[in-house]
Amino acid sequence: xxxxxxxxxxxxxxxxxxxxxxxxxEALGPSGYVTTDAPEDADMILLNTCHIREKAAEKxxxxxxxxxxxxxxxxxxxxxxxxxxxxxxxxxxxxxxxxVDLVVGPQSYHRLPALEARTREGSKALDxxxxxxxxxxxxxxxxAPARGPTAFLTVQEGCDKFCAFCxxxxxxxxxxxxxxxxxxxxxxxxxxRGVREITLLGQNVNAYHGEGPDGADWSxxxxxxEMADIxxxxxxxxxxxxxxxxxxxxxxxxxxxDKLMPYLHLPVQSGSDRILKAMNRKHTAESYVRLVERIRAxxxxxxxxxxxxxxxxxxxxxxxxxxxxxxxxxGYGQAYSFKYSARPGTPAAERAELxxxxxxxxxxxxxxxxxxxxxxxxxxxxxxxxxxxFEKPGRLEGQLxxxxxxxxxxxxxxxxxxxxxIARVRIVNSEAHSLSGALV
Ligand code: SAH
Ligand code: SF4
Ligand code: F3S
Numbered sequence: 001x002x003x004x005x006x007x008x009x010x011x012x013x014x015x016x017x018x019x020x021x022x023x024x025x026e027a028l029g030p031s032g033y034v035t036t037d038a039p040e041d042a043d044m045i046l047l048n049t050c051h052i053r054e055k056a057a058e059k060x061x062x063x064x065x066x067x068x069x070x071x072x073x074x075x076x077x078x079x080x081x082x083x084x085x086x087x088x089x090x091x092x093x094x095x096x097x098x099x100v101d102l103v104v105g106p107q108s109y110h111r112l113p114a115l116e117a118r119t120r121e122g123s124k125a126l127d128x129x130x131x132x133x134x135x136x137x138x139x140x141x142x143x144a145p146a147r148g149p150t151a152f153l154t155v156q157e158g159c160d161k162f163c164a165f166c167x168x169x170x171x172x173x174x175x176x177x178x179x180x181x182x183x184x185x186x187x188x189x190x191x192x193r194g195v196r197e198i199t200l201l202g203q204n205v206n207a208y209h210g211e212g213p214d215g216a217d218w219s220x221x222x223x224x225x226e227m228a229d230i231x232x233x234x235x236x237x238x239x240x241x242x243x244x245x246x247x248x249x250x251x252x253x254x255x256x257x258d259k260l261m262p263y264l265h266l267p268v269q270s271g272s273d274r275i276l277k278a279m280n281r282k283h284t285a286e287s288y289v290r291l292v293e294r295i296r297a298x299x300x301x302x303x304x305x306x307x308x309x310x311x312x313x314x315x316x317x318x319x320x321x322x323x324x325x326x327x328x329x330x331g332y333g334q335a336y337s338f339k340y341s342a343r344p345g346t347p348a349a350e351r352a353e354l355x356x357x358x359x360x361x362x363x364x365x366x367x368x369x370x371x372x373x374x375x376x377x378x379x380x381x382x383x384x385x386x387x388x389x390f391e392k393p394g395r396l397e398g399q400l401x402x403x404x405x406x407x408x409x410x411x412x413x414x415x416x417x418x419x420x421x422i423a424r425v426r427i428v429n430s431e432a433h434s435l436s437g438a439l440v
Pocket of ligand 2: 159160161162163166167168169203204242
């Protein structure tokens with residue numbers, strides 16, 4: 001038997017790319033590949049890319065530039081670009097960087113083995129179609145190696161919302177929900193392999209409506225409730241949600257489904273109705289605040305996370321202050337905030353941009369507020385008893401690190417727990433990026 005070929009995958013962007021990278025590695029298994037952590041040993045390097053902001057997309061070209069050295073040292077090395085930059089820029093990538101052998105869009109991963117074979121014959125290979133078939137159906141069944149305690153599971157892909165700034169509807173295509181029976185089987189398989197917490201993924205995960213095994217349409221709430229019946233599965237999370245798709249049953253599930261964790265990522269982007277309208281978000285600041293109140297009524301200790309964009313075209317100082325006011329009113333435990341970045345092909349890219357220094361100034365002011373809130377939420381955990389799912393060893397001898405219900409990193413000095421256990425921890429200290437505590 002010949003030695004296995006080595007595959008190195010570098011993943012950028014959102015969790016969906018993390019999930020896709022795992023599945024690409026599995027798809028290339030039958031072609032004789034095993035994964036490696038060392039790019040210099042690789043026979044194939046795949047960059048799984050993100051197109052969401054200009055900086056994210058530019059990273060790909062600088063990384064490709066750096067890979068030239070490896071390709072010079074090993075001319076047999078194949079270099080591929082996958083993910084959202086592949087989808088958005090296609091052949092342009094090969095024109096800009098001739099060392100690229102393969103370009104594959106996010107909906108075509110099941111065709112990777114055939115594309116890889118073409119590169120072995122010395123041709124370039126490109127596939128950025130949106131095929132009719134489901135890429136997940138055609139990937140080989142997951143092999144059975146043991147896994148760590150947490151896993152991502154993509155349940156829904158694509159987006160029909162067309163926010164004016166966003167490339168996702170173009171790079172990932174229309175919204176598609178995977179059939180519930182397949183997701184239940186995949187969840188059971190993950191649990192059999194040691195997974196205790198599953199995060200359900202979708203660009204609009206709460207818009208999930210998949211075909212159930214009973215023929216009925218399953219909502220995300222239904223899927224969560226059914227998964228909660230899987231023995232051995234201890235925790236369920238989901239991300240990312242759109243405010244307009246939070247239905248009553250999903251709100252109720254936050255109150256009555258024990259395995260659903262009290263953490264919700266619910267992006268709002270702006271607190272100004274004028275800007276929300278220009279962004280095509282189809283909700284107001286007020287309706288978002290009311291929605292959060294309803295979810296917190298179901299689950300008072302919910303830790304809320306969000307996404308914000310500052311400096312959207314036309315945003316005035318008054319609009320920006322509305323965003324600060326919304327953040328003050330809602331209170332976030334965690335958040336991501338970005339300077340608006342014009343993306344080719346999106347409606348907002350046609351509009352005049354704000355000066356860079358104005359965007360930077362607003363981002364700094366917003367982040368100061370969000371960081372204060374995040375720190376306060378983390379500090380408020382001191383003295384509480386939390387349940388921690390231990391995920392890995394810490395930096396110090398014997399130390400273990402895990403996540404609380406609220407997704408804060410928690411470390412303990414060690415003791416009678418192992419990775420994969422959920423244990424009670426009394427929180428004693430809040431540090432820069434984590435909590436520390438003692439086993440109860
Ligand atoms: N589907 C998710 C978002 C996916 S993109 C949702 O609707 O919430 C993740 C985040 O990137 C967005 O929430 C937004 O805050 C940010 N983002 C998207 N496009 C952007 C752009 N052109 N410039 C700056 N930030 C952007
Ligand atoms: Fe992008 Fe809006 Fe769709 Fe989210 S809902 S992926 S921000 S278009
Ligand atoms: Fe980026 Fe594509 Fe995810 S653009 S954020 S990798 S869907």
